[in-house]
Amino acid sequence: MPELPEVETARRGIAPHLLAQRVREVVVRERRLRWPVPLLLEQALPGARITAVERRAKYLLLRAGYGSVIIHLGMSGSLRVVPASTTPGPHDHVDIVLVDGNALRLRDPRRFGAVLFTHNNPLTHRLLASLGPEPLSDAFNGAYLRGQARARRVAIKPLLMNSHIVAGVGNIYANEALFCAGIHPHRRASRIALARYNRLAVAVKQVLGSAIAAGGTTLRDFTASDGSPGLFRVCLHVYGRGGAPCPCCAQPIRRTLTRQRATYYCPHCQR
DNA sequence: AATCGCGCCTGACGGC
C-alpha cells in the first residue's frame, strides 16, 4: 500500500521521464476512481509541458502548462512509465501520453486513488490546503506535536495518522515510529511529555527517511516505478508481526484494532 | 471543534 515513502519513490522514478516533456494526449479507460476523473484532464493537458513533479503528503503533483495534475495512489495505485503502445492491463485506468512516445500509466485495482486537474495552485486545492506539515520538514518536531496534542483526547496513534496534524504518516509507519520511540499506541496524546515527543518526531523522520532510502516498503503488490520491489519490508519491527517476538525483548507483539485499523505494538517496550 | 464510523473497491487468503 503506498505510503509516503512509496509515493516519494514513485515520484523519483517517474520524474526524469516526465520533466520538460510535452503531453500528446490523455487516455482515460476508467473514470470511476475515488472521484470521477474530470474531463478537464483530457481537455487541458494535451500540448502542455511538464515543468515539475512534486509531492505533498501522499499526493503527487504534475505541474504542466497552466494547471496541475493531482494524483493519489490510494491503497493499490501504482505508476509506470511505459511505451504508449504497451497493451494496457485490466486495471490500467489512465495514460498520460508524452510526445516522446512514452506514457505515464496509472494502475489501480481497487480504485481508491484519484486523478484530478486544477488550473489553480494545487497546494490551495480543497484536498491539500488544510494538510499539516510534511513529516520530514523542520516544522514537524516534538514541540509542534506536543502543542497539537495538548487539548486533544485522542490516542497518539490516530493523532499521528491525522493528516491535518502531520501529512502522510499512514498505518505502517505510525506503528513503526511509535515502537521506535517506545510509546504505547493507545496512550492519550495529551499525556505524553515533550521529551518523548522529541523522540517520536525523530523516530517518524528516521523511519520514513530510511524507507525512502530503501525504495519504499514491499507489502502486497507495491513496486517502484521500474517494477523493482521496495526493500524496506525486512526493516519492519512490529507491523504485520502479531504474535511474533519483539526484536528488543522477545515478548510477543500484540495486535489490536484501533479505529478499524490494525495496531501492532510491544506491550513491554511501549508505554 | 474534535472525534468517530462509514463506504468506496478488489485481491489475497483461509476454511470448508
Add this chain to the structure above:
DNA sequence: TGCCGTCAGGCGCGAT
C-alpha cells in the same frame, strides 16, 4: 479444487 466469506486499508465525509 473451488467457492465464498473475511480482511486489508487511505481518507474524505457526514453524524454526533
